[in-house]
Amino acid sequence: MATHEADVAVVGAGLAGLTAARRLAAAGRSVVVLEARDRVGGRTLNEAIGDGKVVEVGGQWVGPTQTRILALIDELGLETFPTHTEGANLFERRGRIRRYRGTIPKLNPVALVETGAVIARINRMARRLDPEAPWAAKRSGRWDSQTFATWLRRNVRTRTARDLMRVAIWAVWAVEPEDLSLLHVLFYIRSAGSFEALLDTEGGAQESRVLGGTQLISLRMADELGEAVIRAAPVHRIDHAAEAVTVHHGARALRARRAIVAISPTLAGRIAYDPPLPAVRDGLTQRLAQGSVVKCMALYPQPFWREQGLSGQTTSADGPVSVTFDNSPPDGSPGVLLAFLEGGAARAASALPEDERRGLVLGCLRRFFGDRAASPDRYLDRAWPNEQWSRGCYGGFLPPGAWREHGAALRAPIGSLHWAGAETATVWNGYMDGAVSSGERAASAVLAELGRP
């Protein structure tokens, strides 16, 4: 068997793995990054649309308080620009489309007041937990014993507010309310700061975009690392001892002193470990599933909706497209409408051939933006549940019971094995910012163990 060596083996060349590798290399440690795909960037992915422009079929937004990803963007010489928000947003519910401005659609006053009160209440609950240890919160037993659907059913009275909350769940977690532990919802909100921080465009997680596309962040880091990044190298087994790991990929074996596994927990659970991992860790990866997203883009000669006073942002409780955005390049050419299928709708659509998905999505865009939306110059999409090396987006989530029983295994190193990835972050869990901070944390832990050379 062909073997090679490094101080540290990193599994996964997404933002977490590359950030960790870069830190380790900067500290003088030799590192090899093994990436299953033939490209880097994980859940970020640029697609060229001509004239040197790109759209992102993976993660794309950054926002305030996302200090780690913003610092990295800056360090790599990249720039951000604001998400297009000018104009009125649309809200569709029970066959009716309304215009509104801001985050929460103009609903009937009772529903509007209730939605505000419910969000405030959730924020208050979220503030009562420590994102480092959500299972230790005083009320964690109660919160982790119920689904978010149960909580909504008990605590939200108007159907309008419930519909609105369901779209919010699609938009943030890409699952259905019944999939989520209430404790997971609270943890996730706590890790981002507030529910509004997750939902908002201006002032929130959708505020800005990266010039040239977010995959550039990973591409630049991989360029720096050069031959230390090995593509098309899926890892199938890791042998580990206190001070040594052997990471098997194809017919090769990488020997190192530490490994940082920087892929989603559900995929990390598919690697064979020798010796096998403790039950509490194995049980975690049995339970932590990925959300379901299909990200779709329709390209037009111009962003024609802007002429109609529309921002391109839509929230639909009717679906199957739940959320849209104006995703045009900064100069507005071409005009790009971004449409998300999320949760159950994404799962159903992932099973369809692309042309049927196209029909489904364009049908929704036509409802929202009129006949011109039905005939784009180009349509493209990415069904993330079908992607072998992601198996879902945006991130992972835990069902009831799992945080309390298995949460402590999410980040805890096991001998020479360390864990990174957006799912392991305590700040902006599930986001690019969380991926970066998780890579930094894992690199620091490994450096502390190995010492600086």
Added chain:
Amino acid sequence: MATHEADVAVVGAGLAGLTAARRLAAAGRSVVVLEARDRVGGRTLNEAIGDGKVVEVGGQWVGPTQTRILALIDELGLETFPTHTEGANLFERRGRIRRYRGTIPKLNPVALVETGAVIARINRMARRLDPEAPWAAKRSGRWDSQTFATWLRRNVRTRTARDLMRVAIWAVWAVEPEDLSLLHVLFYIRSAGSFEALLDTEGGAQESRVLGGTQLISLRMADELGEAVIRAAPVHRIDHAAEAVTVHHGARALRARRAIVAISPTLAGRIAYDPPLPAVRDGLTQRLAQGSVVKCMALYPQPFWREQGLSGQTTSADGPVSVTFDNSPPDGSPGVLLAFLEGGAARAASALPEDERRGLVLGCLRRFFGDRAASPDRYLDRAWPNEQWSRGCYGGFLPPGAWREHGAALRAPIGSLHWAGAETATVWNGYMDGAVSSGERAASAVLAELGRP
């Protein structure tokens, strides 16, 4: 690469896989069974205790209506004998131990009436679903949106009845009430016939034992199959096309026309498939986790508890041991007390060294049966969550949301790939009987596709 060939490749030499292989061989089809462990029997396992006697550290009981496993036992020339039930049972709750007879402990009359009413109500709900398609039940949306903990909190008033239900959940599913979708509970009960069928010794799932131990069932089938069963052959990849599969194990490849994957869904999800499986199937294996059991046995010169008028059966709401049985051989020598750690208690105990588990378990047995229980001649246990090729027992379960979104992928063949195992059964799901019927079903489906030679 060394290759070998058969009509059908079977992955897993537990009851499901061996039953399927035996049926296929009997129909004239060539078959090879690949087993990861160096033994057959999966979650059944005999352990010798001297004098040619055994105890079972895995699945052990059979009961009425379990027609498939009973027929197989008979066919293989094996015999059953009744579980020891003579004497009074014990129920421990909040530090107090009471004697009772039958399935439900003598509680205060209000709690007793309520427990009966709750069980009757659950049975009525369960009867309203089709075990072939629980997601299609009229109320499945409501049932799959909540945990069983939520349902109990809303529908059971007395604390005593709630405590009793919690022990019942430990005993049947080896999880906590918050882990389970209410729909999964109803499906599982429906598949067994009634809640009582799951809980009862006489007249229920714990009624009888197999002379010589249940692993004999698999050992005899494996003997019949001879060299067709390959041990120590973990499968890591399956390439599949419409009419061909290549099953990779170690450096060898088995070529066949069909594959029957007869292992738990969570372990099936760790195999690499080329092409990758559809999202709905992958999402199922991301969500279907195994319960947690440590099965413990203490051996004494005699079953001394019988002298005290005790049956050896205990139900404890205080834990960590939740349930005990008299597990002595038919002649009562040696005396064997069987103790289960289940759910959270099993997970915690799985992380302990065996001598600490021993202390924990014997401490409970002393509480139940007095000082003599503290000093057995021998103690042995098996922590199933630690077992690399099971990763939990008794069976798998689904959290809220999963049955509705992913349930249809549980048994549905994917081209040349068929699925078997106790988790795929519609009758006695999770039991040895379900494993056998699942193997029969998969073999029949494959034979129907291939035709008889």
